[in-house]
Amino acid sequence: MQQIVDLQNSPEFQALDVQVISIARDTVEEMAPESQVLGISSVPILSDPDLKVSAEYDVLQWAIDNGEPSHTFVLVDGDGQISWIKDYGAPDNPERTMYVEVDELIRFVSKNLNQ
Amino acid sequence: PSALVGSVAPDFELDNALGGKTSLSEYSGTPVLLFFHMAVG
Numbered sequence: 001m002q003q004i005v006d007l008q009n010s011p012e013f014q015a016l017d018v019q020v021i022s023i024a025r026d027t028v029e030e031m032a033p034e035s036q037v038l039g040i041s042s043v044p045i046l047s048d049p050d051l052k053v054s055a056e057y058d059v060l061q062w063a064i065d066n067g068e069p070s071h072t073f074v075l076v077d078g079d080g081q082i083s084w085i086k087d088y089g090a091p092d093n094p095e096r097t098m099y100v101e102v103d104e105l106i107r108f109v110s111k112n113l114n115q
Numbered sequence: 116p117s118a119l120v121g122s123v124a125p126d127f128e129l130d131n132a133l134g135g136k137t138s139l140s141e142y143s144g145t146p147v148l149l150f151f152h153m154a155v156g
Binding site: 001003004007016017018019020021022023024025026028030031032034035040041044045046047048052053054056057058059064068069070071072073074075076077078080081082083084085089098105109113 | 118119120121122123124125127129130131132133137139142143144145146147148149150151152153154155
């Protein structure tokens with residue numbers, strides 16, 4: 001959740017005018033208390049209990065051992081087209097991480113939206 | 116290493132822990148960064 005908090009609270013990321021949406025398998029009942037404690041208010045925290053949306057976006061190819069998405073970003077441009085996808089958490093990724101610096105995400109997003 | 120780059124993003128509507136439901140189409144015209152991640156609970 002720290003990834004979401006840091007994106008939400010970054011003035012530099014906000015300046016990109018890009019809406020972040022979080023998607024995980026947890027139920028809303030499981031995610032609501034922590035979202036509130038962490039002060040998440042502008043990033044929708046969505047529940048994908050059957051992983052249907054995760055499968056549609058083909059992010060389960062990088063799933064962790066229990067079949068859940070790992071740490072994958074999908075950028076959709078203003079025309080509704082997927083312009084960038086990158087996974088950071090696949091078990092076979094030698095540079096595996098479950099946290100990406102906001103500056104790195106800003107660079108990728110800016111580059112792929114031609115900002 | 117995705118091949119989906121360049122294709123139309125599938126729309127969806129899911130329950131939002133902040134309340135109600137949220138769909139991708141709500142943000143039509145706005146760039147969206149979807150973040151798929153492991154369970155937090």
